[in-house]
Amino acid sequence: MKTLVVYYSRTGKTKFVAEKVATALKADIEEVVDMKNRNGRFGFLKSGYDATRGNETEIKETQNSPSNFDLVVIGTPVWNSRPASAISTYLKRNNFAGKKVAVFCTNEGMGEEKAIERTKALISNGNIVGELVVSKVLENQEENESKISYWCNKLASL
Numbered sequence: 563m564k565t566l567v568v569y570y571s572r573t574g575k576t577k578f579v580a581e582k583v584a585t586a587l588k589a590d591i592e593e594v595v596d597m598k599n600r601n602g603r604f605g606f607l608k609s610g611y612d613a614t615r616g617n618e619t620e621i622k623e624t625q626n627s628p629s630n631f632d633l634v635v636i637g638t639p640v641w642n643s644r645p646a647s648a649i650s651t652y653l654k655r656n657n658f659a660g661k662k663v664a665v666f667c668t669n670e671g672m673g674e675e676k677a678i679e680r681t682k683a684l685i686s687n688g689n690i691v692g693e694l695v696v697s698k699v700l701e702n703q704e705e706n707e708s709k710i711s712y713w714c715n716k717l718a719s720l
């Protein structure tokens with residue numbers, strides 16, 4: 563099964579999970595790059611505002627088309643119970659017709675259910691085959707790694 567992992571990460575936690583998933587599934591990996599500066603206090607506030615408003619952001623052109631893969635795994639941090647703007651922008655611009663799609667999010671322990679539902683709602687035509695929440699990524703590293711590996715085994719057996 564040809565697999566692509568697509569993720570956005572502001573501070574590295576979603577990247578950490580995306581890399582584990584890509585290794586476990588022998589997948590290609592694509593980082594969605596947000597061209598807006600989201601560093602610092604102002605960047606944080608702006609990010610929450612953009613996510614809550616559902617604002618699109620400017621993303622760097624991506625290299626891989628979902629159409630070339632059987633399974634696409636989407637990873638996003640939770641921003642105010644929503645996907646990050648770069649991921650909502652990416653999802654609105656791509657079509658997943660005929661594809662298996664799995665979604666994961668990282669957060670600190672709040673709003674994950676809504677974030678997953680809102681992320682799934684942006685996936686046009688895809689067949690959602692899995693979802694995963696990874697909370698406090700680097701604090702609970704051992705527990706999270708076994709959770710990720712269990713999830714990947716399930717995806718690999720689809």
Ligand SMILES: Cc1cc2nc3c(=O)[nH]c(=O)nc-3n(C[C@H](O)[C@H](O)[C@H](O)COP(=O)(O)O)c2cc1C
Binds near residue numbers: 571573610640
């Ligand atoms: C603007 C903003 C909003 C956030 N909202 C939430 C939230 O609603 N619930 C939560 O548990 N964590 C929230 N967080 C924390 C991140 O989801 C969490 O730290 C995530 O793992 C960061 O991933 P990253 O390092 O890949 O950017 C928020 C972070 C930012 C920047």
